[in-house]
Amino acid sequence: xxxxxxxxxKESDRRMVREIFLSGCYxxxxxxxxxxxxxxxxxxxxxxxxxxxLVTTGSFAYSILGGIGALLxxxxxxxxxxxxxxxxxxxxxxxxxxxxxxxxEGYCFWVAELEGEVVGxxxxxxxxTPYEKNVELKRMFVASHHRGKGISKLLCRTLIDYxxxxxxxxxxxxxxxxQSTAMRMYETMxxxxxxxxxxxxxxxxxxxxxxxxxxxISSR
Numbered sequence: 664x665x666x667x668x669x670x671x672x673k674e675s676d677r678r679m680v681r682e683i684f685l686s687g688c689y690x691x692x693x694x695x696x697x698x699x700x701x702x703x704x705x706x707x708x709x710x711x712x713x714x715x716x717l718v719t720t721g722s723f724a725y726s727i728l729g730g731i732g733a734l735l736x737x738x739x740x741x742x743x744x745x746x747x748x749x750x751x752x753x754x755x756x757x758x759x760x761x762x763x764x765x766x767x768e769g770y771c772f773w774v775a776e777l778e779g780e781v782v783g784x785x786x787x788x789x790x791x792t793p794y795e796k797n798v799e800l801k802r803m804f805v806a807s808h809h810r811g812k813g814i815s816k817l818l819c820r821t822l823i824d825y826x827x828x829x830x831x832x833x834x835x836x837x838x839x840x841x842q843s844t845a846m847r848m849y850e851t852m853x854x855x856x857x858x859x860x861x862x863x864x865x866x867x868x869x870x871x872x873x874x875x876x877x878x879x880i881s882s883r
Contacts, residue, residue: 669817672764689749695740695866698871699741709733712733760772782809783814785801785821796830801836839871855879
């Protein structure tokens with residue numbers, strides 16, 4: 664049976680951490696598109712793209728082009744969002760992980776390792792309010808070929824232990840509604856829904872919205 668080791672990040676992990684992050688971001692693009700296809704308001708867009716050119720020009724070719732254009736309009740929001748998210752991550756905190764996470768008080772970054780291969784990541788950053796000392800869960804990713812093996816739960820428990828030892832009141836996080844597997848995992852670990860504090864009206868039109876979770880340390 665495989666044994667996964669959770670440890671602090673080191674510089675030799677940089678390439679694999681960035682690859683896992685990019686793969687995790689890009690895989691949500693088709694998921695967002697399929698989510699859009701299930702929305703009634705998006706059906707109207709597709710029907711308009713298909714039938715308006717046919718009605719106005721009588722051309723089936725224009726009708727097909729209109730349908731393709733409508734599908735592209737449903738694909739683009741998720742693509743733009745997650746590609747931008749990937750670029751911001753690589754140019755931001757993942758540019759120098761050691762400096763950003765391991766050389767600042769209240770920050771930390773862990774990896775899950777199997778036989779020398781990095782297969783998952785999770786990070787912590789401070790989330791201070793006037794009334795609480797909290798920590799925010801960030802960069803939770805698991806390589807696709809290692810999912811379903813409990814790695815996310817191991818990483819999550821590592822962060823919970825860190826928050827408890829740091830005297831935090833709670834762990835908070837925000838994710839998107841297309842990440843349904845991750846949401847089920849958080850709920851299994853004892854996280855409760857909360858206000859994500861983030862809203863994006865364009866993404867909401869295609870059925871994707873932000874979801875917040877909170878894990879209270881003091882009550883456990």
